[in-house]
Amino acid sequence: MNPCPKFLIWSLGIRVWGDSLDIRYSEVKHSYIQFTHHMKKEFVISIIISLTFLSLGFALLHYEQIGYGLSFFVFLPFALGYILGKSTTKTISLWGLIISLAIFFILLLAGGLEGMVCVLMAMPLIIIAIALGAFVKSMIKKYRNSDKQDNLIKSSVLPFCLFLTFSFIETELTKHEQFVIEVKSEIILPYSPLDVYETIKSVDTLDAEKPFLMKLDLPIPQKCILEEEKVGGLRTCYFEGGQIVEKITELEKGKILKMDVIGYQLTGRKWLGFKEAIYLFDELDNGGTKMTRITTYTSELNPRFYWRPLEKIGIEQEHEYVFSNLKKDLKNKHGG
Known part of the structure; x- marks a missing residue:
């Protein structure tokens, strides 16, 4: 084959x-x-x-x-x-x-x-x-x-x-509804109410350990200048990204410093407004002071269940920074 x-x-x-x-x-x-x-x-x-x-x-x-x-x-x-x-x-x-x-x-x-x-x-x-x-x-x-x-x-x-x-x-x-919110922080200090008031009313330089959000870009206050120590007087706080102008509406040394915010300018925060800033000074039995810082602000952000806790954290960290600087300044002035 x-x-x-x-x-x-x-x-x-x-x-x-x-x-x-x-x-x-x-x-x-x-x-x-x-x-x-x-x-x-x-x-x-x-x-x-x-x-x-x-x-x-x-x-x-x-x-x-x-x-x-x-x-x-x-x-x-x-x-x-x-x-x-x-x-x-x-x-x-x-x-x-x-x-x-x-x-x-x-x-x-x-x-x-x-x-x-x-x-x-x-x-x-x-x-x-x-x-x-x-x-x-x-x-x-x-x-x-x-x-x-x-x-x-x-x-x-x-x-x-x-x-x-x-x-x-x-x-x-x-209608661009604004929500009014109040955030309160307290601190106990081993100094008299008058000493605490005199130290916080006007601050030449704020320099303390920055909280986490400030290390990112939360506005950092640099100084606060009190022009006149009377009702109607202006107090201006300067930030790295702008300023806040406050007008005194109630003043009793060592007791209360209450101010309305009449002007503010902070980078890119159109949704946020400030209405009022209050410092309360309560004398303790041991001669120390409980200072209460109250910030009243407005916000346009929704949904509120999401944004309100985050806004509160931001405001509280601003308070924390101011408190840290206050403790440092009081220690430098009065010791302890």
Whole structure:
């Protein structure tokens, strides 16, 4: 029997098998290139959408067209998470969102529009809202069992329109409502009430150990100058990022120093206002003093259950810094 036909058949089989591998390799390579291109496209689009949403939202906020409420801090990031949760490569799109957030916050800080503390305090709320939006969309896709690819740009139009609608409605209903909050701190000092009063009424230089938030960028008081020691007199406290001007409304040496805030300027904190500053001096049985510092401020931030504890921490750290400097000054003046 002639072996040539068998050899030819075997050779042709190898060639056909090899050609089949080449075709499959080409198909895989083409699919990979398409997938990579699609990933890059979605990554870029996610950055564009995120920066557009964040920038327009903050512009409306900065120019007081909308308020610091649920629409900005919750619905806007929720909408972004929901939109980018639509993408076929969700992880890539969410990375694009993370990079966009980083760029956005860096620009806010560099431009002096907001401080580091404000940004850090807002981050948990924003991240939770984004994650919730992405989770809701993933659940909807899972329930519908749909692998249909969504056009991210087209799918972002409706959520942004809803954001604008909710923001304007919320602003109209609240009318930039300001919440008035009082924060009280106390300290026991082994000095007479008059000594404590004389030391705190006017401070040439504040220099003490800074609490954690001040090491970031919470406003640091540098000095407080009392112009006239009488009702109607002005006391100006200077900060690294501005100043607060106070007018004395009640004064009894060693008893009470009560002041209304008549002017303030602090970097990037339009949502925060100051109304009143009070020092109370109570003599103790041992001759020492319990000094109470009361700050009354206003805030436009919502939701209150989230922001109020954070605001309280910030004010208390300001008090802590002033108390630390006061103890140092009293020790330098009177010993002990």
